[in-house]
Amino acid sequence: MPKVAYYIDPLLEYTVNHAEQSILGAIPDLVSALLPAEQVALTLDPELTMESHEGLELVHLPVPKITWRSRERSRVAVFEAWNKKSPGTVLVQFSPGRFIPAQGNPTVLFTTSEAILAAPRAAQWAAAHTIVLPSAAAVEKIRSAFPRCTSRIISRQPLLEQPAETLGWAGQEQVKLKYTNGRDYCLYAGSLSASQGAMPALKAYSLFKKWLMTGMPLVLAGRSTEETADLERLLTTYKYKADVLLYPDPEEEDWRNLVAGAYMLVHTQTTGDHYPLEWALSAGTPAACVQSQDLGEWPGDAVLWAAADDHDQLAHALMLLYKDEGQRNTLIEKGKKLAMEYNREHTLKAWAGIINDRLAEIG
Structure with missing residues (x-):
């Protein structure tokens, strides 16, 4: 029987970022979608353990011996030996920089355009039989850069988050009392790094405050990075620092509640970490987003868009969300509908279909 190896x-x-953690957490559900195919998880970590799951076996490969060859070549040699003993296997991978070629067996690579462009030149990700990117825009970007891969690149948006619950009026009031002394707030949820999204949010918020003279605070919540200390120093001289609240490394439940309790979300992440937007759409929080390759066309007209680096346009979107009740309600309804149609279940069904196509080819 054909086999799937992750x-x-x-x-x-x-x-790894949150998006990659979500992929790892989704593998058991993907396994269930592919039953009765035999499936294994491959690791070189001799101490790794995992909870048992029907249909999935953890396989510890022998730790490569580091000889005169590089560590990477030794790792590849271990996989080559396993691959020769496992014909008829679809090898599923998630990192172009750590890609393992599988001679004689088909491979499926789920990744992003940023990860491909950041991969070492010697990486062999282009040997994958199917390369799955988040959006049509990301596909075109990689096809232009690597035309030899054109026929093997497809797009499927990786929406893997469990939906965030709508809090209702009482729940939102509790969240506001906990984080903003009862005030409605605009939320940036993402990496606490000026270079990865927080700075565009702050610039747009400055214009929003200047135009409307509102007391609505901006909450910055997300994972700490090496640049978080720089962001904190920047905030000490920020004009509206009294209305900016910083919450680093919240627990996921608190983070979800912050998204669900927000008056609006400003989504300026341009990396693959778009999970706060998934939470917002399912919870009924309207959002203003900057355009990015990997976010692509998925949210459609369920959000307000701004061009990357156009802080005026983003601030205008925030102003609309603040002032136009009809616009807000329309976006909330569209977001909830979109979240019902495109979600974790939809993504896993699509991924299982891609892998099943490869399984069918090897019989």
Whole structure:
């Protein structure tokens, strides 16, 4: 019987982001969608354990011996030996920089355009039989850069978050009392890094405050990064610092509640971390977003859009969300409808279909 193997080590590294953690957490559900196919998770970590799951076996590959060859070549040699003993296997991978070629077996790579462009030049990700990117825009970007891969690149938006619950009036009031002394707030939810999204949010918020003279605070909530200390120093001289509240590293439940309790979300992340927007759409929080390759066309007209680096346009979007009740209600309804149609279940069904196509090819 054909088999599916998931190479999970790149999803276990200390530096993985929330999106990659969500992929790891979704693998058991993907396994269920692919039953009765035999499925294994491959690791080089001899101490790794995982909860048992029907249909999924954890396979510890032998730790490569570091000889005169590089560590990477030794790792590839271990996989080559396993691959020769496992014909008829679809190898599923998630990191172009840590890609393992599988001679004789088909491979499926789920990744982003940013990850491909950041991969070392020697990386062999282009050998994948199917390369799955988040959006049509990301597909065109990689096809232009690597035309030899054109026929093997497709798009499927990786929406893997569990939906955030709508809090209702009483729940929203509790969240506001906890974080903003009862005030409605605009929320930036993402990496606490000036270079990865917080700075555009702050610039747009400055214009929003200047135009409307509102007391609505901006809440910055997300994961700390190496640049968080720089962001904190920047905030000490920010004109509206008294109305900016910083909450680093919230627990996921608190983070979801912050999204669900917000008056509006300003989504300026341009990396693959778009999970706060998934939460917002399902919870009924209207959002203003900057355009990015990997976010692509998925939210459609369920959000207000601004061009990247156009802080005026983003501030105008925030102003509309603040003042136009009809616009807000329309976006909330569209967002909830979109979240019902495109979600974790939809994504896993699409991913299972891609893998099943490869399984069918090897019989």
